[in-house]
Amino acid sequence: MTVFTTSTHRSLEDPGFHDYYLRMVGDGDEYGAIEAVTGLLDQGVPAQRIMVDLIARTQQRVGELWAANEWSIAREHAATAISERALAAVAARTNERPRLGRITIACVDGEWHALPVRILAETLRLDGWRVDFLGASVPGPHLVTHLHQTGPDAVALSCMIPTRLPRAHAAITACRTAGVPVIAGGRGFGPTGRYAEMLGADAWAATAEQAASRLATDWPPAMDDPSVSPFLGDDEYTWVVRHRGDLIATALRRLAAAYPQVNQYDQRQTDATAEDTGHIVDFLAAALYVADERLFTDFTDWTNAVLLARNVPSQALVAGLLAVRDQLHDWPTARHMLDAAVNRLRPAPDPA
Template sequence: MTAAVTTEHREHYLALVGHGDEAAAVDYALGLAECGVSPRDLVLDLIGPTQRRIGDLWARDEWSVAQEHAATHVSEQVVAALAARHRPRPDRGVVVVACVDGEWHALPARLFAEVIRWDGWDVRFLGASVPGPHLVSYLHRHGPDVVAVSCSVPTRLTSAHRVIQAVQDVGVPVLAGGGGFGPGARWGTKLGADRVAADGRAALEVLRSWPLRAVAEVSPLRDSFVSDDEHVLVVKRGAQLVAVAMDRLADRFPAVHGYTAAQREATEYDLGQIVEFLCAGLFVDDVELFRAFVSWLCVVLASRRVPPETVDLVLDVYHDELFDFPRARAHLVAGRRQVPAGRQVAA
């Protein structure tokens, strides 16, 4: 009888990775496997949820970046240990798993790769940030049945779209998954992926039921995605937007004038992130993308004692500066409504 992962298991595992205790975490996971928990369930119900919890802890400033990185490294070693211990002979098709160009969050894709490997697939895991031309070259040489494209951050959706098109042009179908494709991986569908999966279990079901050899059975959305140039033009205005926002922040908060070079660089990075997520929302024409980002950003900044007024001010500046971009202004209005106690901009 197969054992299940419990809340107590997850809490104990979180404590181990939080202390960076690699040996203990590996032993704990292997011990659970010996007690009847399947490797698949350890990945989907223990390691995956723990990684999401770690992200929340960082966002709320309860964990540092260093602690988050250390914990992620431990989980990578746990996955490697489970993979070395459980090596089934593949009896299904060949699946290439790759992160889109510029996507450095490789662990979610690695978790998926091992889950489908344990389901009998012959998996070729290419890792983080695979440039499109290199991926296409690999496909020409190895001819897989499907390419699973991973995207964890919505700001990489333009890269994801290019990769999806390039892979399909080779005649290989695409399965899109990862948090960057949005709730239910809906932006993967919009960008023309042949199939999408919201999580690892859904991906297993998709692969099991998909007639991979029938490449002619393509997504009805393939080649139908159309985006205007507004997101491109806003990207080009990015540096100008950040500069104006920095000036306005300094006017409102005189302490900004005394920032160190590191503080100024960090602030400019945050301002640039707002522009990038705005452009991602424009690219897929979904205001929810930017709205969700602003909600998350407010949580992150509040935990670091940054007043929400700063976010409201920056969104107001961008709204004024982008007076000739109606869709961008609509996204900014929606974003401002997510700021606690933020004043509203007329639509």
């Protein structure tokens, strides 16, 4: 196994160095992680490459390790904090004067994954933008007030979880009404950003580099009438949101009968089951909002993989989905989405 020291030549092309850095953040070694990134800077590695190819890529790996039940949520949070400190160390070693324009960067209300947009903020700052980084979970009215006070050339909005899409829609509409075009980013907008355009964003970027390129070469875009906002969400979406608490409580009661194993759960497992049921209802609402079944089935496929890694069988998730479905007698689209998810999780019948 390669052991890296302060005198070891470091290369972002070396998988061993990525493993070394992952070990630093996983062990909570703030000093080792900062030494690693500053060592790269000393070798002349561009700061953008360190932020994107090392810090961001490692953070993605951290999420995968949590999903596979190899790391606890506490270890994942601690690693994220170390990555934030490493990113700050890289930023502190650079001093690019603004020359392009001003941009506001924020997570939509309820979105707490701030590290990806912090990387975007530093990337754009190095490109020559004056950046107002507002951080995680920025309420729409506060965001709009900031826009009126500062008059930026663009807003970059991040949404990592699809359940925040209705709030993202409200924020995008408010920004464009204030006359500021919006570039959207984050997994919450779909694998190819398919929901960003639906919600009225002027552009979408999958990575910080794509966002920087779009802002540098094709900005500002021609804006449509901001008063014409797409209408999303129908009676089914509204009903599910308004009855969220009842749907969860009733589903949990029915789950005890449909899947008796939950009666043997300890308090931690019971709390996790309640949280997972809440996610089912929230993702169902989001899928109804954008009228896309894939949003919901992608979530249930991912949840099933996470639960299997924790030795929870697919049968438990199927029982939870059916406990919600059976309450939606008058809502055919919602029932269809739940049926689609259940059918994907149930084993195929034996042809014999």
